[in-house]
Amino acid sequence: MLLARPSIEPNECLVSYLIRISEKNGFKHIGHLLRHAGLAWKNNRVPVHQILTGEFDLTVYLLQLGLTSCSSKIEPIFHSFQHVIDTPYLLVKYPKVCPDCIEEFGFCRFEWSLLPYLACVRHGKLLIDMHSGTGKRLNWYRRYLNKFDDDTDVTNSLSNIVPSEAIKLSQYIEALLNGRNGVTCPEILQGLELRESLSIIHFIAHYRSRLLGGSFQPLSMANSELAQHYQYVWAMLENWPDAYFKFLNQYLENPMSNKGVGGLHKHFRDLYESLHRQNENKGIARVKVEFDHYIENYWPSVLESKRITRIQLTIRERNVVSKKEAAKILNCHPDRVDKLVQQQKLTPRVFEGKKHYSREQVEGLAIQISSNWTMDEACEALQLTRYQLKQLLDAGILHTLQRPDTFNRDWVIDKLQCQELIACLCQKARKRTSPLGALSLASMQRRGYSIVRLVLAMQAEHIEFGYSHDVDHPLSCKQFTDFAFK
Numbered sequence: 001m002l003l004a005r006p007s008i009e010p011n012e013c014l015v016s017y018l019i020r021i022s023e024k025n026g027f028k029h030i031g032h033l034l035r036h037a038g039l040a041w042k043n044n045r046v047p048v049h050q051i052l053t054g055e056f057d058l059t060v061y062l063l064q065l066g067l068t069s070c071s072s073k074i075e076p077i078f079h080s081f082q083h084v085i086d087t088p089y090l091l092v093k094y095p096k097v098c099p100d101c102i103e104e105f106g107f108c109r110f111e112w113s114l115l116p117y118l119a120c121v122r123h124g125k126l127l128i129d130m131h132s133g134t135g136k137r138l139n140w141y142r143r144y145l146n147k148f149d150d151d152t153d154v155t156n157s158l159s160n161i162v163p164s165e166a167i168k169l170s171q172y173i174e175a176l177l178n179g180r181n182g183v184t185c186p187e188i189l190q191g192l193e194l195r196e197s198l199s200i201i202h203f204i205a206h207y208r209s210r211l212l213g214g215s216f217q218p219l220s221m222a223n224s225e226l227a228q229h230y231q232y233v234w235a236m237l238e239n240w241p242d243a244y245f246k247f248l249n250q251y252l253e254n255p256m257s258n259k260g261v262g263g264l265h266k267h268f269r270d271l272y273e274s275l276h277r278q279n280e281n282k283g284i285a286r287v288k289v290e291f292d293h294y295i296e297n298y299w300p301s302v303l304e305s306k307r308i309t310r311i312q313l314t315i316r317e318r319n320v321v322s323k324k325e326a327a328k329i330l331n332c333h334p335d336r337v338d339k340l341v342q343q344q345k346l347t348p349r350v351f352e353g354k355k356h357y358s359r360e361q362v363e364g365l366a367i368q369i370s371s372n373w374t375m376d377e378a379c380e381a382l383q384l385t386r387y388q389l390k391q392l393l394d395a396g397i398l399h400t401l402q403r404p405d406t407f408n409r410d411w412v413i414d415k416l417q418c419q420e421l422i423a424c425l426c427q428k429a430r431k432r433t434s435p436l437g438a439l440s441l442a443s444m445q446r447r448g449y450s451i452v453r454l455v456l457a458m459q460a461e462h463i464e465f466g467y468s469h470d471v472d473h474p475l476s477c478k479q480f481t482d483f484a485f486k
């Protein structure tokens with residue numbers, strides 16, 4: 001029987017509770033306490049991890065010690081982490097504590113045993129899991145709740161600056177554990193369960209470590225090191241998806257291998273496959289949505305729209321261009337690019353705080369402009385005066401792709417439609433010889449037939465006309481002659 005039998009606190013970590021009982025009753029560590037209670041594990045070891053997860057039932061041992069049994073609060077959370085698509089990293093390997101809390105409340109909170117719980121939200125300090133002088137880890141077999149093995153006190157180091165992201169992450173986790181009342185978090189995490197959020201966090205941390213040439217091994221990391229990783233990820237989530245795009249963009253500078261594009265392929269393919277595999281996880285699915293956006297926007301045509309199996313990046317050329325590059329492709333002044341945006345002919349994509357343009361769209365526009373007519377080119381081809389051309393355009397008989405307005409001075413005349421109109425009139429031209437007394441174009445105009453009225457009458461076949469082919473000007477309106485009223 002024990003001398004002191006403290007009862008467990010509502011938010012107390014079960015293993016730390018054992019340390020507390022052990023300390024109060026003068027045991028060397030929890031292994032000795034549980035051996036006293038009848039647990040016969042080799043070398044006085046204790047199934048710490050299984051106690052934390054709730055897999056190991058302590059009830060019988062606690063009863064043996066004269067303590068009322070208690071349930072682990074972490075158990076239901078752990079059970080939601082059983083699915084293979086979730087992150088395997090939830091619980092710490094080594095304990096971490098807030099010495100101020102132990103001093104003030106006398107026990108360790110169970111959320112401290114969660115890997116992403118980095119800082120005490122009450123005291124605004126990073127949790128301690130390592131001796132700042134010796135580098136030795138705090139462990140579950142320590143004699144005193146608030147002391148390292150060498151009997152030095154666990155204290156907060158003054159130099160330990162807490163990143164605000166670490167506090168926010170801990171607040172977020174605490175809110176989730178307490179039934180998600182008033183969870184403030186980045187938008188991308190809203191409505192997700194802890195396991196789903198943590199999957200996102202670990203997914204990004206893993207790929208970032210790979211980008212930097214290392215690997216992400218959260219279980220063996222000290223809390224302060226882990227905080228740096230989580231801090232980065234949290235900041236990315238707060239600036240989602242721009243920061244994520246920026247992150248993906250770093251692959252361009254750091255291909256996975258010295259094979260260049262080959263390494264780049266591997267990066268994206270790997271990321272993609274990983275995202276695809278874990279698509280059932282709601283958190284990962286949200287990352288995938290933005291990954292797909294990124295690929296569509298910056299590497300279009302590498303994904304087959306319906307059946308996406310593998311990413312094949314075949315071009316090194318960037319698929320987004322800056323304003324300057326766009327102006328160069330369009331052979332115009334950069335200001336003109338802004339005007340094309342106002343005309344909704346170009347869609348800017350904001351990326352890294354700057355506007356970018358799709359190369360495909362810019363090139364498409366350049367082709368459209370160069371393959372159609374300016375006013376002068378149309379006059380020359382159709383053999384019309386500027387005045388006549390303008391009349392046909394105003395009447396809607398000839399089509400424009402662009403009219404001068406506040407955004408631009410130039411006309412872009414639809415060449416194809418002009419060609420079709422001339423071809424159509426050619427078909428309507430009479431096949432037999434012209435009747436006597438047929439009139440010329442000029443005579444028709446003298447009789448009150450403006451070019452508009454004339455073309456409308458020709459189209460409607462209200463008048464007859466002949467056609468004489470002009471080899472040099474195959475689209476010339478002057479090819480139509482010998483007008484006659486029906």
Ligand SMILES: [Zn+2]
Nearest residue numbers: 098101120123
């Ligand atoms: Zn604290």
